[in-house]
Amino acid sequence: MAAVPNIKACVFDVFGTVVDWRNGVARHAAAVAMRKGVELDPIAFADAWRGRYQPQMETVRSGKRPWTILDVLHRESLVALLPQFGLEGKLSEAEIDDFNRAWHDLSPWPDVVSGLTRLKKKLIIGPQSNGNIAIMVNLAKNQGLPWDVILGAEVVRNYKPMPQSYIDCCRVLALPPEQVMMVAAHNYDLAAAQKQGLSTGFVPRPTEKGPDQKTDLKADGNWTVVAKDFNDLAQQLGA
Amino acid sequence: MAAVPNIKACVFDVFGTVVDWRNGVARHAAAVAMRKGVELDPIAFADAWRGRYQPQMETVRSGKRPWTILDVLHRESLVALLPQFGLEGKLSEAEIDDFNRAWHDLSPWPDVVSGLTRLKKKLIIGPQSNGNIAIMVNLAKNQGLPWDVILGAEVVRNYKPMPQSYIDCCRVLALPPEQVMMVAAHNYDLAAAQKQGLSTGFVPRPTEKGPDQKTDLKADGNWTVVAKDFNDLAQQLGA
Numbered sequence: 001m002a003a004v005p006n007i008k009a010c011v012f013d014v015f016g017t018v019v020d021w022r023n024g025v026a027r028h029a030a031a032v033a034m035r036k037g038v039e040l041d042p043i044a045f046a047d048a049w050r051g052r053y054q055p056q057m058e059t060v061r062s063g064k065r066p067w068t069i070l071d072v073l074h075r076e077s078l079v080a081l082l083p084q085f086g087l088e089g090k091l092s093e094a095e096i097d098d099f100n101r102a103w104h105d106l107s108p109w110p111d112v113v114s115g116l117t118r119l120k121k122k123l124i125i126g127p128q129s130n131g132n133i134a135i136m137v138n139l140a141k142n143q144g145l146p147w148d149v150i151l152g153a154e155v156v157r158n159y160k161p162m163p164q165s166y167i168d169c170c171r172v173l174a175l176p177p178e179q180v181m182m183v184a185a186h187n188y189d190l191a192a193a194q195k196q197g198l199s200t201g202f203v204p205r206p207t208e209k210g211p212d213q214k215t216d217l218k219a220d221g222n223w224t225v226v227a228k229d230f231n232d233l234a235q236q237l238g239a
Numbered sequence: 240m241a242a243v244p245n246i247k248a249c250v251f252d253v254f255g256t257v258v259d260w261r262n263g264v265a266r267h268a269a270a271v272a273m274r275k276g277v278e279l280d281p282i283a284f285a286d287a288w289r290g291r292y293q294p295q296m297e298t299v300r301s302g303k304r305p306w307t308i309l310d311v312l313h314r315e316s317l318v319a320l321l322p323q324f325g326l327e328g329k330l331s332e333a334e335i336d337d338f339n340r341a342w343h344d345l346s347p348w349p350d351v352v353s354g355l356t357r358l359k360k361k362l363i364i365g366p367q368s369n370g371n372i373a374i375m376v377n378l379a380k381n382q383g384l385p386w387d388v389i390l391g392a393e394v395v396r397n398y399k400p401m402p403q404s405y406i407d408c409c410r411v412l413a414l415p416p417e418q419v420m421m422v423a424a425h426n427y428d429l430a431a432a433q434k435q436g437l438s439t440g441f442v443p444r445p446t447e448k449g450p451d452q453k454t455d456l457k458a459d460g461n462w463t464v465v466a467k468d469f470n471d472l473a474q475q476l477g478a
Contacts, residue, residue: 071413124376134413137363137388149376149389154411172393174310174373 004225007199007237008175010119011128011151013160013184015050015106016208018127019139022046024106032087032099040085043210048084052077057130057159067157069132075100103131104138108145109205115230116146122239126151128169128182130159149173161192170198183233187220199224201233243464246438246476247414249358250367250390252399252423254289254345255447257366258378261285263345271326271338279324282449287323291316296369296398306396308371314339342370343377347384348444354469355385361478365390367408367421369398388412400431409437422472426459438463440472 015021026042033040056073059065078100082088091099119125126149127136136150153159156168170177177197184190185205194200200223206213219226227233254260265281268288272279295312298304317339321327330338358364365388366375375389392398395407409416416436423429424444433439439462445452458465466472 124380133388133390133394133411137412140387141363147387148379149372149386151372155372155394172372173376 004237005178005199007123007181008179009124009126009173010181010183010201010233010237011126011169013182013186013189014127014129014131014136014139014152015053015103016205017183017185017203018112018145019106019108019143020205020208021050021103021106022208022210025049025102028099028102028105029085032091032095033085036087036090038086038090040087045081045085047210048081049074049077052080061159061162069154070103070130071100071132071135074103101138104135105142106139108143109229111229111231113144113146115232115234118231118234119237119239120146120148122237124148124173128152128160128165160189163192163196166193166196166198170196181224181237186216190223191221194221194223201225201227203227203229203233243476244417244438246362246420247418248363248365248412249420249422249440249472249476250365250408252421252425252428253366253368253370253375253378253391254342255444256422256424256442257351257384258345258347258382259444259447260289260342260345261447261449264288264341267338267341267344268324271330271334272324275326275329277325277329279326284320284324286449287320288313288316291319300398300401308393309342309369310339310371310374313342340377343374344381345378347382348468350468350470352383352385354471354473357470357473358476358478359385359387361476363387363412367391367399367404399428402431402435405432405435405437409435420463420476425455429462430460433460433462440464440466442466442468442472 012018025046029045030042056077060068078096116125126147129136129152131152132154133150136152139145140147151169155172156165158165170180173180178199181199181201182190182193183201183203185203185208190200190202202219202223204217206217225233225236227236251257264285268284269281295316299307317335355364365386368375368391370391371393372389375391378384379386390408394411395404397404409419412419417438420438420440421429421432422440422442424442424447429439429441441458441462443456445456464472464475466475
């Protein structure tokens with residue numbers, strides 16, 4: 001592992017790295033199903049919703065549609081999924097909006113708040129997520145995530161892993177890329193960040209995609225730091 | 240005064256309302272002058288620099304030039320001012336960059352940190368300043384301002400008091416305008432926000448522009464809340 005450079009900011013992937021989207025979305029799906037008297041597999045619902053995440057963003061990344069925030073993409077995916085889970089015609093527009101805010105209320109992994117609190121004393125910390133600002137603010141308020149700044153897709157109007165999303169993140173902070181560490185549980189995100197000169201921190205989340213997860217179980221690249229969790233990351237960065 | 244509606248977020252003007260730019264910039268100007276062995280009036284320097292603020296932003300608001308962040312506008316103003324203060328040719332490019340970061344290191348008024356800390360427990364709080372993100376993040380890190388989110392000009396790519404800057408601030412938070420309170424020591428800022436449906440909070444800063452300040456000594460409009468300081472604002476909002 002390379003020596004840790006002079007890091008001034010850590011920017012974080014959020015869905016999977018900071019919060020457990022799978023169990024969180026499943027919890028909201030189960031609540032909706034119960035209210036509507038519908039039987040469904042909440043985990044299957046969460047996986048199906050998340051399964052539309054990359055294809056939806058790809059419609060923006062490819063230029064097929066103009067810049068569109070994730071709340072809108074999520075809602076389109078949700079509406080498309082309702083029939084196969086027996087929920088077609090059962091939710092009002094306001095109830096769909098409310099269900100869509102499942103992504104605003106997800107629990108962090110147990111090490112997150114303590115690790116971020118340590119890191120914040122030494123560094124600038126912020127999400128560099130594909131989620132829009134309202135999602136990130138509400139997640140933080142609901143869960144006590146002590147961000148200094150909300151960065152990410154809506155600020156730079158670009159979805160990861162587009163190169164410009166990482167470049168603009170550093171530009172906005174007025175920091176050289178090597179002083180900014182992208183932290184993620186996903187090797188593809190770190191590979192894309194590293195190509196733009198950012199430092200990289202890998203933290204595995206081996207159950208993000210469930211007990212049978214096969215990918216991202218370990219670091220696949222020459223990352224600046226590989227940490228067990230956010231507290232270990234803080235330790236390794238001297239925070 | 241109208242009854243206080245159900246406010247979910249307070250967004251703040253920063254230069255003048257949160258931080259004392261005049262004495263802060265003067266402190267940095269005095270330090271530069273001392274290092275360079277030049278005699279200058281630091282307060283006059285601060286006033287001259289700030290005097291170019293609105294005209295510089297107007298070049299962007301008017302469409303004469305494309306979107307440009309405040310750090311760049313500030314730096315142009317600084318370079319233009321150096322001759323009249325005896326500093327022409329005395330600063331390297333890196334020293335000019337450093338001097339320009341005076342705006343990243345300004346002290347808050349005494350009630351700010353305690354008032355924001357109270358408000359943060361009940362509401363989303365963030366700057367809706369014409370300063371760019373790096374200025375806002377560094378001010379917050381230097382002074383312990385506990386923002387939940389950095390909003391403002393760079394996020395919405397528009398300078399106050401353009402109507403769209405207030406509209407987009409609420410859109411980004413996914414809140415209806417009446418649930419967002421614009422807080423400022425400047426009546427013109429509140430008037431522009433009120434026209435777009437935002438709630439408004441006036442907090443006077445009667446020495447922002449020095450001991451002989453003539454403007455913004457009191458509320459000039461029918462604002463939602465008029466508060467003595469940020470602690471009084473928190474009190475009036477039940478925080």
